[in-house]
Amino acid sequence: AQSVSQHNHHVILSEAASLELGCNYSYGGTVNLFWYVQYPGQHLQLLLKYFSGDPLVKGIKGFEAEFIKSKFSFNLRKPSVQWSDTAEYFCAVTPSGNTGKLIFGQGTTLQVKP
């Protein structure tokens, strides 16, 4: 069965620190990969997605993620976080070409201290 694992459940950073959130998935075929963000009390919003091509994907608000196929990873990065990045971040995967099941990781809560 497909699964997604996010290594960090709770991350606390100071403003301007660099961020990297880990995400690994298990699936034998080609996949579409996503990072979603959920700000407090709000619904999930798409940060970025990878379907094919350049494995380094740039998203909104300065976020980027790198797909490393050999490691089944899709880690999220941001060089300098802001207080407004405080939120929960979810990695998700679905088999390529299939808009069926979108499987989420457990989520990582990011707290940025001003």
Add this chain to the structure above:
Amino acid sequence: DAGVIQSPRHEVTEMGQEVTLRCKPISGHDYLFWYRQTMMRGLELLIYFNNNVPIDDSGMPEDRFSAKMPNASFSTLKIQPSEPRDSAVYFCASSLQGAPRYTFGSGTRLTVV
């Protein structure tokens, strides 16, 4: 486009009562998903539809849960009878075949007391 619309935003009900959550997907989207979010279990896919037909309901916790999609613009998730452990935020999402970008609704926060 108004996005995915869910109602109600908040629901408080007593144990044993029937609860119905509603979702209107984005017009033209042919996939609809119901997710449940809790602190303990994160985001769980409960069921999804393609062209109004349920494709996979393996995530539905038990027979107390049922979902329908009578037409392309409306879906319901019903819990009967409700229990305190059903307390969670229930999200609906929709997407379009060939363009895998899932749009989520604002969710329904359900509290069963």
